[in-house]
Amino acid sequence: MQKGASSNATPDTEQGISFFNDRKIRAVAYQIAALFMVGLLGYYLFSNTVANLQRQAIATGFGFLNKQASFEIGESLIHYSAADTYVRALLVGVLNTLKVAFVGIVLTVVLGTFLGIARLSTNWLVAKLAAVYIEVMQDIPILLQLFFWYSFFYDILPAPREAIEPFAGVFMSNRGLVFAVPQWHPVYTYIAAAGLAGCIGAYVLRKWARKRQERTGQIFPVFIFSLGIIIGLPFVTWLSAGAPHKMSVPQLVGFNFQGGLNMSPEFGALLLGLVLYTAAFVAEIVRAGIQAISKGQTEAAMAIGLKRGQILNLVILPQALRVIIPPLTSQMLNLTKNSSLAVAIGFPDFVSVASTTINQTGQAIEGISLIMLVYLCFSLLTSLFMNWYNKKMALIER
Amino acid sequence: MVQLPRDNNQTDRLRAPVIRIGAWQWLKSNLFNGVFNSVVTILVCISLYKIIPPFVRWAFIDSLWLSTADQCRAGDGACWSIIPANIRFIIFGFYPYELHWRPTVAMIMLISLLFYSKNRNHWNTSLGYIWIAGLLIMGILMRGGIWGLTAVESDQWGGLPLTLMLSVFGMFAAYPLGILLALGRRSKMPAIKTLCILYIELIRGVPLISLLFMSAVLFPLFLPAGLTVNKIIRAQAAIILFTAAYIAEVVRGGLQAISRGQYEAAESLGLNYVQKMRLVVLPQALKIVIPPTVGILISAFKDTSLVVIIALYDILKTTRSVLGNPSWMGFSPEAYIFVALIYFVCCYAMSNYSRRLERELHS
Numbered sequence: 001m002q003k004g005a006s007s008n009a010t011p012d013t014e015q016g017i018s019f020f021n022d023r024k025i026r027a028v029a030y031q032i033a034a035l036f037m038v039g040l041l042g043y044y045l046f047s048n049t050v051a052n053l054q055r056q057a058i059a060t061g062f063g064f065l066n067k068q069a070s071f072e073i074g075e076s077l078i079h080y081s082a083a084d085t086y087v088r089a090l091l092v093g094v095l096n097t098l099k100v101a102f103v104g105i106v107l108t109v110v111l112g113t114f115l116g117i118a119r120l121s122t123n124w125l126v127a128k129l130a131a132v133y134i135e136v137m138q139d140i141p142i143l144l145q146l147f148f149w150y151s152f153f154y155d156i157l158p159a160p161r162e163a164i165e166p167f168a169g170v171f172m173s174n175r176g177l178v179f180a181v182p183q184w185h186p187v188y189t190y191i192a193a194a195g196l197a198g199c200i201g202a203y204v205l206r207k208w209a210r211k212r213q214e215r216t217g218q219i220f221p222v223f224i225f226s227l228g229i230i231i232g233l234p235f236v237t238w239l240s241a242g243a244p245h246k247m248s249v250p251q252l253v254g255f256n257f258q259g260g261l262n263m264s265p266e267f268g269a270l271l272l273g274l275v276l277y278t279a280a281f282v283a284e285i286v287r288a289g290i291q292a293i294s295k296g297q298t299e300a301a302m303a304i305g306l307k308r309g310q311i312l313n314l315v316i317l318p319q320a321l322r323v324i325i326p327p328l329t330s331q332m333l334n335l336t337k338n339s340s341l342a343v344a345i346g347f348p349d350f351v352s353v354a355s356t357t358i359n360q361t362g363q364a365i366e367g368i369s370l371i372m373l374v375y376l377c378f379s380l381l382t383s384l385f386m387n388w389y390n391k392k393m394a395l396i397e398r
Numbered sequence: 399m400v401q402l403p404r405d406n407n408q409t410d411r412l413r414a415p416v417i418r419i420g421a422w423q424w425l426k427s428n429l430f431n432g433v434f435n436s437v438v439t440i441l442v443c444i445s446l447y448k449i450i451p452p453f454v455r456w457a458f459i460d461s462l463w464l465s466t467a468d469q470c471r472a473g474d475g476a477c478w479s480i481i482p483a484n485i486r487f488i489i490f491g492f493y494p495y496e497l498h499w500r501p502t503v504a505m506i507m508l509i510s511l512l513f514y515s516k517n518r519n520h521w522n523t524s525l526g527y528i529w530i531a532g533l534l535i536m537g538i539l540m541r542g543g544i545w546g547l548t549a550v551e552s553d554q555w556g557g558l559p560l561t562l563m564l565s566v567f568g569m570f571a572a573y574p575l576g577i578l579l580a581l582g583r584r585s586k587m588p589a590i591k592t593l594c595i596l597y598i599e600l601i602r603g604v605p606l607i608s609l610l611f612m613s614a615v616l617f618p619l620f621l622p623a624g625l626t627v628n629k630i631i632r633a634q635a636a637i638i639l640f641t642a643a644y645i646a647e648v649v650r651g652g653l654q655a656i657s658r659g660q661y662e663a664a665e666s667l668g669l670n671y672v673q674k675m676r677l678v679v680l681p682q683a684l685k686i687v688i689p690p691t692v693g694i695l696i697s698a699f700k701d702t703s704l705v706v707i708i709a710l711y712d713i714l715k716t717t718r719s720v721l722g723n724p725s726w727m728g729f730s731p732e733a734y735i736f737v738a739l740i741y742f743v744c745c746y747a748m749s750n751y752s753r754r755l756e757r758e759l760h761s
Contacts, residue, residue, distance in 0.1 A: 031589035038593060045620045052619045123435045124428035125442050139745035140738045141700040143707075144714055148738070151721075151730035337605040344707050351607060364615040371608045372600075379603035 049365070064361045065090075071356055073348045075264055086357055093353030094374060100270055100349060101336040107275045108335060109328070112282025119287050130283065137280035142338050146273040150345040153265035160256050169260070171250055177263040178250040187241035194233040201233075202226035223309075266347035270339065278335045282328060289324035322393045326386060333382045337375060350374055467725040480729045481736050484720045488736075491556015491711040497548065501559040504536040508562060516751060518758070533570065536563075552630050556711030558740070560630070564702040564712070568637040569695050575638065576645025577684075581675065583646065584653055594646070601643035606704055609636040614708040633705050641698045648690045652683035688759065692752035696745050703741075713737060 019025060053060060069089040070082050077095045080088060118130035137145075154174050158164065163173035169180030182188070202225075209220035238244075250260030263271075293316055301315040342349035351371055358367035430436045460475025463482070470477035481488070490498050511532050514520060540559065543549035555563070582594035601609070613636035618626065656679055664678040684691075706715045717733050720726055726733075 027587050031587045034590050034593065048622050049619045052623060055623060121435075121438075122428070122431060123438055125439055129442065135746065135749075136742060139696075139700075139742045139749065141703040141714070141741055143703045144734060144738055144741065147714070147718070148731070148734045151734065155728050155730050340605040340607050341704070341707075343607070351605070355611065358611075358615065364611075364619070368608060368612050368616060371611070372604045375605055375608065376600070376603045379599075 058362050060363070060365070062366055064357075064363055064366070067361075069357070069360075071360065073353065074346075075267065075348065086361075089353050090350065090357065090370065093348060093350035096348055096353075097336070097339055097342075097350040097374075100267070100274070100339045100342065100347070101332075104271055104274045104278070104335050104339065105332050107271070108278045108282055108331075111275060111279040113286050115279055115283035116286025116290070119283055120290060134280045134283050137277055138284075140277075142273060142277045143341055143344060145277055146269060146341055146345050149269035149272045150265065153269055160252060163252075163257075169247070169249055171257060171260075173257075174265065175256055175262075176265045177268050178257045178260045179263075180247045180249045181261045183244075183246040183248045185241070185244040185246070187238065187244060190241070191234045191237050194237040195230065198230040198233040201229045205229070264347075266342070266345055269345055270342050270347045270349075274335050274338055278331055278338070281331050281334075285324055285327045285331065289320040292323045293319050318393075325389055325393070329382055329386050329389075333379055336378050340371075340375070467729075470729065476732050477729045478732055478736075480720065480726050480733055484723075484726070487557075488713065488716045488720060488733075489557045491560065491716045492554045493556060493559070494548075494550060494554065497542075497550060500539045500542070500547070500550075501555075501557075504539040505559060505562060507532055507536055507539075508566065518755075529570075533567070552628050555630060557716050558713045560705075560710065561699075561702050561712045561714075564630075564634055564637055564705065565695070565699040567634060568641050568698055568702070571638045572641035572645055572698075573691075575642040577649050577680070579642060579646035580649035580653060583650055598643045598646050601640055602647070606636075606640050606701055607707055609640050610704060610708050612636065629708070630710060633708060633710055637698065637702065640701075641694065644694050644697075645691065648687050648694060649683065651690070652685075652687035653679065655686055656683050685759065689752045689756040692748055692755070696748050696752075699744060699748070700741065713740065 065087045066085050068082075069084055069086045071089070072082050073080055073089060073092050075096065076092045077099060078088075078092060080092045115130050115133065118126050119134065121127045121130070153176065157172055157174045160171070160173040160175050163171040163178075165171055171178045202222075205225060206222050209222045213219055248259045248261075250257040250262075252258075297315055297319065298311060301311040306314065339349055340351040343352040343355055346352070354367050354371050358364050361367075429439045455475070457476050460473060461478055462470050462473055462475060463478045465477075465479045467477075467479070467483075470479055486495065486498065490501055493501055511529065515525060515529075538544065538547070540555060540563070541550065541552065579594050579598055582590050583598060585591050585594070610633060613632040614629065617632045617635075621627065660678055660682065661674065664674040669677065702712060703714045705712050706718070709715070711719070714737060717737050721730050721733055
């Protein structure tokens, strides 16, 4: 370092101010003191814990993971029985959490966007109803809402014998929600593949259309054609297989329904509670995002001759989404974190399985560390996505 | 001024302004402007007609307010009787019956203090002392043991006082901690900065329930043998640690919003770090973040309900144990609506206040 620069940075030492008043030395001292305190606290807790564990003869380490779990789990996406290991039980829990989070996020975004737009509706009645919904839902704890929906399923809905049928093929009873689904047919695999191919085709088409527009200035109606490809391909596949339309309709056999797709009361209550609660927050985010775009933007877009669809697509949405996506992502993470409340209503999510594991093995430290680790992974993934998105969307100024 | 040439066609096409007054005009411009809106209005009205009259019938006309559980089972309306019949237990939990006046007085004190603090003219140093004294007296009222008050161990506390205590004490203790964390995160010292970031991101990344589990199961393991800490205090500690991380992020936002010039001006006056922060930066930063802080207070208040999961008797848990009583089983909607109403009134008052404050501070 040059002489001038160093004298600039540390004028104190130059003037012979005492050792303790030097800013740099102080900073180092503070940091060492802080680290030392944290280390001391950590050591204190650690040594206490080790002593306590030895005294209570609690095993340590993750060896228990490979032992037999010997408890049943109500619902599972993968095959699981009580004879499986703890690892598999915990995996079932993680998958159940992801299931609730995925379905919940999709429904929340749909409902929240709808409510946010309704909140800004010019229709007084719709706007007021949306406002009341948002205010009420935000002000009632999510746990209370979960208990309410859980009791709705168990206390209010009748037994399967007198199940309510709001729509044909949908039955609501205290055993959960059962609805008719198409009977499995091998062609559905091909339909899914066709749908995927349609999406890829639409993506390629969009790229090509943009290139062509840049080259020639001609606009290709991408939206209609993409829609045609994405819906048309699976439809043609379905027709070519002879249009199978056999449905698996729930039938009352004995005390419960057979066939159809069953949604347990626990899953139903959890999903309903999480979606209705989080949608209120998402609605506020969507409303703020729409309101953040000044009217001048729309008018400027009109002035350069864009059509309504183009204004929405090219001017309004890119700007509104920049405002909406970051808080929306954090709400999605909130929904995932709140799904841990499943433990209170008995849905076997990750926290619930982990707490059963803790109760059986007594290894609380490992169990709680696992819970924290899994949720930290979720939030880490979310923030990685956020960073990527922010970088992609950041305003490029000058 | 130059007289601009007038486009005659333009002026002719201008219509006389529509006077937007009267019920009919209001309906026309707010409910029936356009075909789509008219259809929506009619659909909404039909569904409201389907929902509201049966609900009113259930909640008010056919309902029973002061009856026994058996009379309730005979009727088909709402059974609000579950509330008056069990109100003492729902509100106070296992607090000794003849001493209920003490938590009542404490709650009234808390509410009047909150109302007193609402007025911004009362915001000064003495208000801080009033709060400290008030909280101390409330604690003494709850705990007893001196001034001839019978001691009530904190494992007997429950119901609404517990909910309020967890959120108010949680907020008060978390606030300074949150400010320290925010300052640490903005610090230029890498070790301190890293520690603060680690703490904040770790806590914000995990659900509160995992911290509550930790307080219930792990905390006893962390302490030396023989030393035990009450369950409520442990839950309170978890809530404080959790809330502090969120407050830290809010305060950091405020610190970032203060322009560099303020920091530099304070430094050029010769203030040291503590003086600079205490006298110049924090007063401005904290003022900006009052509305989001109230938002944190609201979510902290709602989040205290999670202590149900570690079996503390807050107001939600007392309600649930009333519902577990065989004679009152099955009246859960009524009971939950009652608790929801309590939460709603508190949170709505707070959020309304925060919105008003935001408007006042902005202007």
